[in-house]
Amino acid sequence: MKSNRKVLMLPGDGIGPEVMNETKKVINWFDKRREVGFDLDEGLVGGASYDKHKTPLTDEVMDKAFNSDGVLFGAVGGPTYDNLPFSEKPERGLLRLRKELGLFANLRPAIVFDALADASSLKKEIVSGLDIMILRELTGGIYFGEPRGINELPDGSKVGINTEVYSTNEIRRVGDVAFELASKRRGLVHSVEKANVMESGLFWRQEMQKLYEEKYEDLKLEHMYADNCAMQLVRDPHQFDVIVTTNLFGDLLSDISAQLTGSLGMLPSASLGIVNEYGIRKSLFEPVHGSAPDISGQGKANPIAMILSFSMMLRYSLDRIEDANLVEQAVTKALEDGLRTADIMQPGKTLISTEQMGAEICNRLDQLSV
Numbered sequence: 620m621k622s623n624r625k626v627l628m629l630p631g632d633g634i635g636p637e638v639m640n641e642t643k644k645v646i647n648w649f650d651k652r653r654e655v656g657f658d659l660d661e662g663l664v665g666g667a668s669y670d671k672h673k674t675p676l677t678d679e680v681m682d683k684a685f686n687s688d689g690v691l692f693g694a695v696g697g698p699t700y701d702n703l704p705f706s707e708k709p710e711r712g713l714l715r716l717r718k719e720l721g722l723f724a725n726l727r728p729a730i731v732f733d734a735l736a737d738a739s740s741l742k743k744e745i746v747s748g749l750d751i752m753i754l755r756e757l758t759g760g761i762y763f764g765e766p767r768g769i770n771e772l773p774d775g776s777k778v779g780i781n782t783e784v785y786s787t788n789e790i791r792r793v794g795d796v797a798f799e800l801a802s803k804r805r806g807l808v809h810s811v812e813k814a815n816v817m818e819s820g821l822f823w824r825q826e827m828q829k830l831y832e833e834k835y836e837d838l839k840l841e842h843m844y845a846d847n848c849a850m851q852l853v854r855d856p857h858q859f860d861v862i863v864t865t866n867l868f869g870d871l872l873s874d875i876s877a878q879l880t881g882s883l884g885m886l887p888s889a890s891l892g893i894v895n896e897y898g899i900r901k902s903l904f905e906p907v908h909g910s911a912p913d914i915s916g917q918g919k920a921n922p923i924a925m926i927l928s929f930s931m932m933l934r935y936s937l938d939r940i941e942d943a944n945l946v947e948q949a950v951t952k953a954l955e956d957g958l959r960t961a962d963i964m965q966p967g968k969t970l971i972s973t974e975q976m977g978a979e980i981c982n983r984l985d986q987l988s989v
């Protein structure tokens with residue numbers, strides 16, 4: 620008998636539901652053809668949840684997320700919600716999911732599809748064939764460290780304070796993810812900090828080195844300062860395989876690496892949490908882009924980032940590597956065949972809608988699996 624995997628879909632706002640619909644087609648394709656299928660459930664998040672329940676995420680949806688094998692998240696936000704109090708803003712729904720699922724490792728692949736190498740703002744020969752993984756620590760560091768705040772001094776002037784704090788445990792658990800990723804890729808990890816000017820950076824470097832010597836000496840570890848890494852990413856990105864770094868530096872470096880690929884509609888991401896007592900790692904998969912209110916409802920959204928987020932779920936949460944490869948091959952084939960949504964349109968190519976792109980990727984799945 621089939622023992623299906625439970626997937627919770629949270630489409631959200633704007634183009635979120637549009638790109639999720641196309642991803643559902645891909646999920647259904649696998650559901651019909653594989654021994655182990657999917658039990659799909661759906662919930663409201665962000666503005667859509669606020670409209671109905673006056674909160675960006677209900678406890679009921681949070682429980683569903685806890686009980687799923689993986690969460691697929693679309694996008695949240697939009698101008699209607701811009702003036703809500705901070706605690707009710709759509710983004711709070713995503714932050715609650717990240718916090719309560721303990722999602723400490725954020726994976727952002729930067730892959731340049733050959734068919735789109737011209738879309739990068741860098742020269743084609745610098746980015747062509749690029750495949751790197753930025754791993755950002757997501758729940759620690761300066762965005763969460765105490766003390767923080769804006770304090771008044773005795774002389775009436777003020778200071779703004781944030782604190783970078785990392786513990787051994789926080790560094791080692793994200794380090795383990797980095798080395799595990801590298802072991803399935805090209806075996807190279809760059810650990811990135813500012814050990815030259817920050818004690819927390821020096822500690823990060825020492826702990827990464829210790830972890831490497833204890834468990835991963837069959838791989839390769841390099842240490843790099845964050846400012847140099849930013850420069851190297853645009854100078855010669857091919858030197859990297861996996862980059863592991865702190866919350867703050869990861870925020871910046873992942874945006875630089877996104878720009879190498881040239882199109883927001885193509886970028887998936889994964890956030891992984893701790894492994895529970897049953898050996899299951901909590902996880903959430905989402906496109907890097909937002910709800911794109913400027914194109915929502917017009918059939919212009921590129922669903923590929925969302926579809927590739929599902930392929931990351933297959934790879935990193937459900938351990939279905941061949942199926943993940945198949946989704947990526949189908950996307951590559953659709954692009955090679957000249958199919959383009961408006962955001963990645965090039966002269967001489969065929970402009971298609973969100974729905975057509977979903978359907979065409981399913982057609983390529985058919986072609987590739989005969």
Ligand code: NAD
Pocket residue numbers: 634638693694695696697698713883884885905907908909910911912913914919920921922924962
């Ligand atoms: P955005 O990513 O929504 O859009 C930026 C630009 O990229 C827009 O021109 C948009 O049309 C285009 N774009 C984005 N995704 C696309 C796709 N799949 N296909 C084609 N074009 C695409 O960022 P923004 O405009 O700064 O933010 C819009 C809303 O989304 C805001 O409310 C913001 O807070 C929210 N947001 C949410 C998330 C999230 O849910 N994780 C992330 C970023 C922004």
